[in-house]
Amino acid sequence: MATNCLFLADRAYDSDAIRTFVRLRGAWANIPPKRNRKNPICFSPYLYRDRNQVERFFNRIKHCRRIATRYEKLAANYLAFVKLASIRLWLRVNESTS
Numbered sequence: 690m691a692t693n694c695l696f697l698a699d700r701a702y703d704s705d706a707i708r709t710f711v712r713l714r715g716a717w718a719n720i721p722p723k724r725n726r727k728n729p730i731c732f733s734p735y736l737y738r739d740r741n742q743v744e745r746f747f748n749r750i751k752h753c754r755r756i757a758t759r760y761e762k763l764a765a766n767y768l769a770f771v772k773l774a775s776i777r778l779w780l781r782v783n784e785s786t787s
Contacts, residue, residue, distance in 0.1 A: 695736065696718045700720065703720045750778065753774045
């Protein structure tokens with residue numbers, strides 16, 4: 690069975706049950722092992738950096754009050770504001786580099 694999905698999680702989610710659950714669904718769990726784990730597991734710190742970037746992105750878009758408090762009742766409207774906030778961040782980053 691080829692794994693084509695990646696599950697990135699924090700060290701708090703390092704348990705055999707979660708790893709088995711993820712593996713049964715055809716994904717690979719990249720979770721840093723807890724310090725008290727007896728059997729070492731495969732972990733890639735390079736892939737784990739992607740998780741940090743995703744968390745930073747969510748932190749930045751939550752600075753927009755409308756997204757953080759979820760004023761919109763419809764999911765489509767909420768998604769539209771998330772896209773607008775993403776575009777705003779993207780433009781800010783690209784404006785400062787040119």
